Amino acid sequence: MTVSKGELDRRLSEFRHRLSQAGIKVTHQRLEIFRELAQSAEHPDAETIFEAVRRRVPTISLDTVYRTLWLFVDLGVLHTLGPPRDRMRFDANVAPHHHFVCVQCGATHDFFCEECDAFRVPDEVRAMGSVHIKQMEVRGVCVKCQKASSKKIRASRKKEET
């Protein structure tokens, strides 16, 4: 599946705008990495993006791809799928339930929700494959990480005052 020309252009100009606003250089590598992701409706991993971009920018390094992807995530122009930045997580609760996932530390909390349980998977989605389970995933920053980062901010403010 590919994104339309118009949609791609919109995403690219939005992208340039965001980088400038944040005072971040618009490099050839960054543009091509973003273009590669923005023109695809799939969800490639870093290696796949690296291989694709390398065809156009032969000297690019895998490290740049990783660094750039995480930069984009921090800027909010990308998301990651599933729990973040670390290792596989396991869940012994095979009954229907739903998840709040912290995008910073990966902590995941169950919740129950009849409205979500009642969701009937559309035929369009059934055509993608056999359905095992369906669950609502709420992504955000958990209370613990919020506290931790507000502490950090306060600490760095104090530092700047001196």
Next chain:
Amino acid sequence: MTVSKGELDRRLSEFRHRLSQAGIKVTHQRLEIFRELAQSAEHPDAETIFEAVRRRVPTISLDTVYRTLWLFVDLGVLHTLGPPRDRMRFDANVAPHHHFVCVQCGATHDFFCEECDAFRVPDEVRAMGSVHIKQMEVRGVCVKCQKASSKKIRASRKKEET
């Protein structure tokens, strides 16, 4: 958050039953690894499980924990969170949308769904942290992997016939 004694016992007896049915040995290590996961409503990674079980089974190895967890996943007594078994995946579509995730190859397809978009996150969940996005995650086996595995089965049948 901890699971009640009754619920834990139910899960453990269900668990023993499943292993026996599948002709798989009920070892001390497997019981303790399962108990550790089943008594927790969190979603620990392998390392965390390893550290916890080690207090009770000091000679256990990290490798056994991994091997056992994947065995459990194959048996269906556990799930994993997010895309499976491999690397981080990225998504340049920050507009509201939802995912079909293949638990075998990790391929992830977008879909759109007004019913899911309309879901209002309950206060109980808001109390867990700040909410960035919410999305329905449908997990299953994609058409490609279904075809691949049916091919495999046919091939192994042919082999057995000889």
Next chain:
DNA sequence: CCTTTGATAAGAATAATTCTTATTTAAGAA
């Protein structure tokens, strides 16, 4: 209480991701 086959421990190997450092380049100033 044997036997056998599958399970485990230990450490080596692999593979994804990140770090270090020397070089290059974007972007604003002249």
Next chain:
DNA sequence: TTCTTAAATAAGAATTATTCTTATCAAAGG
């Protein structure tokens, strides 16, 4: 346009999660 400089990149080393290899060990049935 050219110069300046902080920021970005490439290359390869380092790190870390996960898996593999192989020599012991133990569950389950007889």
